[in-house]
Amino acid sequence: MTSPAPVVLVFLDPTFPGGRLADASQPQLMVTDQGATRGDGVFETMLAVGGNVRKVQAHLDRLAGSADALDLVIPGQDEWRRAIATALSEHRVQNPPEAGAGDRDELVVKLVVTRGVEGATAPNCWVQVSPVGAGARRQRETGIDVILLDRGYDSDAAERAPWLLLGAKTLSYAVNMAALRHAHKQGADDVIFISSDGRVLEGPTSTVLLAHVEKADDGTSVKRLITPQLDSGILPGTSQGALFTAAKAAGWELGYGPLEPQDLLDADAVWLISSVRLLAPVNHIDGKQVGTPSVQKELTAELNELFAGIQ
Ligand code: PLP
Numbered sequence: 001m002t003s004p005a006p007v008v009l010v011f012l013d014p015t016f017p018g019g020r021l022a023d024a025s026q027p028q029l030m031v032t033d034q035g036a037t038r039g040d041g042v043f044e045t046m047l048a049v050g051g052n053v054r055k056v057q058a059h060l061d062r063l064a065g066s067a068d069a070l071d072l073v074i075p076g077q078d079e080w081r082r083a084i085a086t087a088l089s090e091h092r093v094q095n096p097p098e099a100g101a102g103d104r105d106e107l108v109v110k111l112v113v114t115r116g117v118e119g120a121t122a123p124n125c126w127v128q129v130s131p132v133g134a135g136a137r138r139q140r141e142t143g144i145d146v147i148l149l150d151r152g153y154d155s156d157a158a159e160r161a162p163w164l165l166l167g168a169k170t171l172s173y174a175v176n177m178a179a180l181r182h183a184h185k186q187g188a189d190d191v192i193f194i195s196s197d198g199r200v201l202e203g204p205t206s207t208v209l210l211a212h213v214e215k216a217d218d219g220t221s222v223k224r225l226i227t228p229q230l231d232s233g234i235l236p237g238t239s240q241g242a243l244f245t246a247a248k249a250a251g252w253e254l255g256y257g258p259l260e261p262q263d264l265l266d267a268d269a270v271w272l273i274s275s276v277r278l279l280a281p282v283n284h285i286d287g288k289q290v291g292t293p294s295v296q297k298e299l300t301a302e303l304n305e306l307f308a309g310i311q
Contacts, residue, residue, distance in 0.1 A: 005131050006095050010087040012075045012125040019083030019127065021090060029124060035114020039172035041123065042066035044111040047132070047276050048088055050102070053109055054275065054310060056084070058238040063111055066168040072123050074113050083127045084109060091129040103308070106132045108276055114171065136277040140304075143281035143296075144189035144272065148261055149179055151193040151201055155258070158233030166233035176204035190272055192264070192285070200228050200259040206274040207237030210259070210267035211299050223299070226255035226263075239273045239307070246306040261285075269296040271303075279303055 009028065010019035022028050035041040044059045044066075053059075060077045067074045088109065097105040110128040158166040165172075179191045192208055193201040200208055207227060214222045225247050230236050244254050264270050269291040270282040281300050282290050290296075 006091070008087050008091040008094065008129045010083045010090070010127045012079055012083050012127075017082065018086045019079075021086070022126070024128070028126075029114065030117050032117045033114050033124065034116065034118065035112075035124065035171055038115075039170065039174065040070070041112065041114035041171040042070060042072065042169055043113065043171055044169060045275055046109045046111070047278075048107045048109050048129070050097075050105050051088055051092060052311070053084060053088070055238045055242050056081070058241060059111070059275075062169060062236065062238060063113070066170065067113060069162070069165055069168040070115075070170065072113060072115065074123060075125055080111060080125075080127070084111075087127040087129045095131075108132055112171070132276060139189065139280045140278050143283040145187075145284040145287075146190045146192050146203070146272070146282055147183050147186055147188045147286055148194050149182065149191050150196060152196055153233060154197045155195040155199040155201070155232040156197075157195075159231065164233075167235060169235055173204075179204045190280070192272075194261060195232065198260055199232055200257065200261060200264060201232060202228065202234040202237075203272045203274075206272035206277065206280070207234070207240040208259075208264075209240060209243075209271045209273050209279075210264060211269045213268050213295060213299070222253060223251075224253040224255055225303075226257070226259065226267075228257040228259050230256065232257065237273060239275050239278070242310045243273065243303065243307055246310055247303070250306055265290065267291055269299045271300070278307060 007024040009022040009024045011022050013020040029036060042063060044063045046053050046059045060080055091107060108130050112126050114124045116124050157164060183191045191204050195201055202208055210226050212224045227240050228234060248254055264285055265288060271279045272282060273279050279300060281296050284290060
């Protein structure tokens with residue numbers, strides 16, 4: 001058996017200003033915590049490169065929005081920032097990065113909030129730091145094959161039924177993980193969810209992006225980056241948001257859905273994007289090739305470079 005990945009835990013605790021270090025190999029929660037018994041809580045997953053968390057403000061803002069949707073009162077952002085700094089520096093003391101690791105010096109930083117046991121006056125909140133899995137790095141390079149799966153909600157459900165928490169990042173990811181296992185059983189790597197009214201939504205842990213390149217007669221080209229519209233019951237991706245800002249500054253045109261499955265097949269390139277795996281180029285959808293490999297490669301390199309500049 002391989003040894004477990006080194007994990008550092010820091011709980012947010014009013015009596016410890018920088019957070020309270022805890023042993024990840026020891027029990028830390030009551031088994032009756034509603035995070036464990038009901039998936040009642042919220043989380044964020046972030047990437048730290050060279051010891052700095054990328055897009056930390058966007059993640060803290062989304063965590064606050066998710067907590068608000070669940071009526072959870074969580075500590076302020078300064079407290080989270082201090083606990084993140086403690087957890088990252090402790091991880092780097094325990095597992096010093098290789099000299100000259102550069103962009104390979106990556107860590108996953110998770111922020112987790114559970115509602116606590118029945119009647120608890122405050123939620124349990126912690127920061128968890130661990131290494132990036134080899135699978136995420138591989139898929140950035142090789143790309144992925146995806147299948148389309150029905151999510152069972154129409155694209156207006158989020159607005160009509162806010163209690164479904166469709167735009168919040170809750171701990172209830174059992175459905176998302178089941179969709180991924182379903183894809184793996186079909187020989188695919190990932191999933192793009194489709195609404196019951198036929199709209200492209202998102203991946204179980206990622207945002208969908210597609211690109212079109214139009215060449216003008218004078219040899220110049222117009223590049224357009226498109227994502228499903230944000231009010232269709234999807235999680236607003238911090239990576240998509242940051243990449244759109246960078247792409248716009250670099251001259252790309254931006255677009256928001258509605259998108260249908262055929263739009264994915266007609267695109268010059270499609271990606272699933274998220275904070276840790278970053279841009280994963282989509283090679284096949286339901287067995288059909290997507291875009292043109294040479295264009296996909298070129299656009300992926302360009303977008304990766306833009307994304308690398310994001311702090
Ligand atoms: N959509 C879902 C359902 C997700 O779980 C995630 C990330 O985990 C994303 C989109 C992408 O979000 P981000 O780019 O902020 O990581």
